[in-house]
Amino acid sequence: MNNKSYNNWKLEFDEASILWLHLDMADAGANLLSSKVFAELDTILADIEKELPQGLIILSDKKDSFIFGADIKEFTELKNQQEAIVFLERAHALMNRIEALSCPTVSMIHGMCLGGGTELSLACDYRVMSDESCSRIGLPEIKLGIFPGYGGTVRSIRCAGPLAAMNMMLTGRIITARAASKIGLIDEAVPLRQLKHAAKRFVMDSPKPRKLALLQRLANHKLLRPLIASQMRKQVSSKAKQEHYPAPYRLIDLWKNYAGNQGEMLKQEIQEVSKLATTNTARNLVRVFFLQETLKKHGKQIEFKAKHVHVIGGGIMGGDIASWCAIKGYNVTVQDQTPERLAQTSKRAQISFKKKYKRDRRAIVAANDRLMMDHKGIGVAQADIIIEAIFEDADVKRELYQSIEPRMKEGAILATNTSSIMLEDLSSSLNNPGRLVGLHFFNPVALMPLVEIIHGENTDETTLQQASAFARSIGKLPLPVKSSPGFLVNRILMPYLLEAVIMVDEGIAPETIDKAATDFGMPMGPIELADAVGLDICKNVASILSKTMNITLPKNLEKIVDKGNLGKKTGSGFYSYKKGKVQKNKKIKHNNLAEIQDRMIMKLLNESVACLREGIVENEDMIDAGVIFGTGFAPFRSGSIHHIHDEGAENLMAKMSVLEKRFGDRFKADEYWQELED
Numbered sequence: 186m187n188n189k190s191y192n193n194w195k196l197e198f199d200e201a202s203i204l205w206l207h208l209d210m211a212d213a214g215a216n217l218l219s220s221k222v223f224a225e226l227d228t229i230l231a232d233i234e235k236e237l238p239q240g241l242i243i244l245s246d247k248k249d250s251f252i253f254g255a256d257i258k259e260f261t262e263l264k265n266q267q268e269a270i271v272f273l274e275r276a277h278a279l280m281n282r283i284e285a286l287s288c289p290t291v292s293m294i295h296g297m298c299l300g301g302g303t304e305l306s307l308a309c310d311y312r313v314m315s316d317e318s319c320s321r322i323g324l325p326e327i328k329l330g331i332f333p334g335y336g337g338t339v340r341s342i343r344c345a346g347p348l349a350a351m352n353m354m355l356t357g358r359i360i361t362a363r364a365a366s367k368i369g370l371i372d373e374a375v376p377l378r379q380l381k382h383a384a385k386r387f388v389m390d391s392p393k394p395r396k397l398a399l400l401q402r403l404a405n406h407k408l409l410r411p412l413i414a415s416q417m418r419k420q421v422s423s424k425a426k427q428e429h430y431p432a433p434y435r436l437i438d439l440w441k442n443y444a445g446n447q448g449e450m451l452k453q454e455i456q457e458v459s460k461l462a463t464t465n466t467a468r469n470l471v472r473v474f475f476l477q478e479t480l481k482k483h484g485k486q487i488e489f490k491a492k493h494v495h496v497i498g499g500g501i502m503g504g505d506i507a508s509w510c511a512i513k514g515y516n517v518t519v520q521d522q523t524p525e526r527l528a529q530t531s532k533r534a535q536i537s538f539k540k541k542y543k544r545d546r547r548a549i550v551a552a553n554d555r556l557m558m559d560h561k562g563i564g565v566a567q568a569d570i571i572i573e574a575i576f577e578d579a580d581v582k583r584e585l586y587q588s589i590e591p592r593m594k595e596g597a598i599l600a601t602n603t604s605s606i607m608l609e610d611l612s613s614s615l616n617n618p619g620r621l622v623g624l625h626f627f628n629p630v631a632l633m634p635l636v637e638i639i640h641g642e643n644t645d646e647t648t649l650q651q652a653s654a655f656a657r658s659i660g661k662l663p664l665p666v667k668s669s670p671g672f673l674v675n676r677i678l679m680p681y682l683l684e685a686v687i688m689v690d691e692g693i694a695p696e697t698i699d700k701a702a703t704d705f706g707m708p709m710g711p712i713e714l715a716d717a718v719g720l721d722i723c724k725n726v727a728s729i730l731s732k733t734m735n736i737t738l739p740k741n742l743e744k745i746v747d748k749g750n751l752g753k754k755t756g757s758g759f760y761s762y763k764k765g766k767v768q769k770n771k772k773i774k775h776n777n778l779a780e781i782q783d784r785m786i787m788k789l790l791n792e793s794v795a796c797l798r799e800g801i802v803e804n805e806d807m808i809d810a811g812v813i814f815g816t817g818f819a820p821f822r823s824g825s826i827h828h829i830h831d832e833g834a835e836n837l838m839a840k841m842s843v844l845e846k847r848f849g850d851r852f853k854a855d856e857y858w859q860e861l862e863d
């Protein structure tokens with residue numbers, strides 16, 4: 186073989202004439218299978234085919250990552266199905282050529298191996314993977330509205346069997362090396378120090394491929410496939426509607442119809458993925474992916490090396506924020522009014538740790554070591570960041586700030602988790618108001634990805650950047666938001682929730698209201714959501730917002746809270762709950778769903794437009810990111826403002842005007858609708 190040099194690949198022969206093919210994508214922190222990377226691979230393969238090495242080992246030169254998948258930007262440039270077919274056929278041809286090499290081929294995986302990267306590894310004869318915590322493998326394409334399109338459907342099923350592989354592809358779940366080895370997706374998980382040796386061993390020994398377990402082989406039988414496929418459809422339909430998310434349904438059909446003929450299944454994979462790639466759902470989900478990437482960039486401009494987090498208020502939010510920070514590696518102290526309250530905080534933390542680490546006792550002990558109950562507030566003087574999560578009372582918060590500020594370390598930032606108080610109202614008690622910022626987490630902290638970074642008039646730019654950097658360091662998505670009533674997410678969500686509650690007042694069944702919302706694509710109906718958040722909290726936020734927004738508190742909300750029925754946490758709210766499970770009446774006949782849906786959704790869209798006009802966040806994209814990651818707004822619609830553009834602002838304004846005539850001026854369209862182009 187000649188010694189050409191490549192921009193993205195490096196060839197290295199060892200003494201045993203094994204070719205170590207290093208991928209090191211030029212000018213990039215991580216490897217992607219871009220067109221350029223593929224073009225070079227094409228040439229390299231041609232050389233390998235001419236002069237076979239003893240074996241081929243594909244590895245990455247990036248630190249702690251293998252291949253993150255295809256270059257999604259290129260995917261967005263595909264104009265139609267025909268272009269998508271050409272794109273996929275080229276990738277298929279390369280994978281087929283790797284598979285056809287008559288020397289042993291091994292993927293040596295350390296770090297993230299996703300999507301196209303996993304498909305490439307599956308085209309090799311063997312996969313060995315380091316069992317480090319940074320090593321993960323998966324086929325998450327379903328999250329982008331498609332499914333694996335580089336031959337990964339056929340090859341993952343061949344390695345792991347249909348039950349395990351379909352489960353992975355349908356959920357998009359990313360798994361550890363050990364889990365991957367257990368299901369047969371990889372051949373061996375080894376400690377990093379043994380990885381090279383293991384890769385070489387596979388080349389030298391060329392063991393026979395592992396045989397699938399009997400159950401997995403049976404599941405692929407043509408008589409059983411339709412039965413299993415219908416079970417899969419059932420499971421998928423409980424999470425995603427076919428008209429909103431077609432990809433999982435198409436994947437199940439692909440397997441059901443073609444699993445008996447691998448060649449045909451590969452061809453059909455191209456057809457199906459190329460169709461899906463150009464749907465609105467896929468385009469919108471890809472946009473959601475990029476919105477997430479944009480959020481991740483916040484706070485990147487600054488280096489904020491915090492070590493110690495001090496949380497004041499160990500209640501629902503403070504307690505969960507503290508345990509989350511401990512999970513993410515910070516030393517954390519938690520302060521509350523009494524040791525008894527802190528005992529509760531500690532109990533909750535144990536539950537969080539168990540949920541996170543399952544039976545990994547070492548990890549639980551380590552997290553516990555990082556989390557300290559601190560009744561006296563000694564941590565105030567040591568912390569790099571103090572997060573206040575005490576009662577929602579401005580006077581109490583101000584008083585607390587005044588007492589702690591003199592003890593705070595120089596340069597430490599003070600963050601409040603307030604959900605409704607303006608920062609300007611809180612910073613007045615500080616000598617240095619520039620160090621106060623809002624870090625508005627959502628409940629439950631461990632599951633909600635978004636954190637609103639609230640900046641008041643006085644917040645220093647550095648403080649703001651540091652708060653964003655901190656949010657990133659604990660794996661959250663920071664969204665900078667101007668201090669204003671309700672900030673962004675609650676402000677947009679509340680009118681939608683309250684309209685739902687008004688409809689309950691009017692006698693419409695909660696089940697019908699929730700169905701109208703989930704039919705639109707919301708992950709949960711507003712009535713069930715209000716019950717889950719807590720009706721007392723909803724009432725509280727609504728009454729604060731009613732001072733500045735055109736909203737009135739529905740009577741039934743006050744009544745139900747006065748009775749002590751606060752939702753899921755008390756076992757009864759708008760719905761009743763048995764063992765934490767909502768009890769819905771399944772016999773209800775749903776009428777008038779379209780109007781019910783319009784009433785709720787138009788309120789949400791109108792408030793989004795008002796926020797845009799007021800510059801609550803930087804731009805339209807940030808409103809969309811806020812509603813998707815903060816409220817779960819139908820991701821396949823790609824956000825509220827994007828939805829307005831999709832549907833046409835004029836059409837939606839016409840809807841608003843019909844609703845205004847029927848229900849009054851709470852449906853008056855914000856003036857800024859006029860500025861939105863279709």
Ligand code: NAI
Pocket residue numbers: 497498499500501502503520521522523526573574575576577578581585602603604605625626627628718722
């Ligand atoms: P909580 O009532 O569960 O906890 C508050 C804790 O603060 C209590 O344990 C209390 O003893 C402690 N506390 C009160 N004054 C204190 C003081 N001076 N020093 C030390 N500890 C003190 O309240 P929750 O729900 O955790 O809310 C806390 C903050 O988070 C509030 O500002 C709330 O608006 C905000 N928030 C709440 C959300 C929720 O869903 N509960 C969501 C987002 C923000």
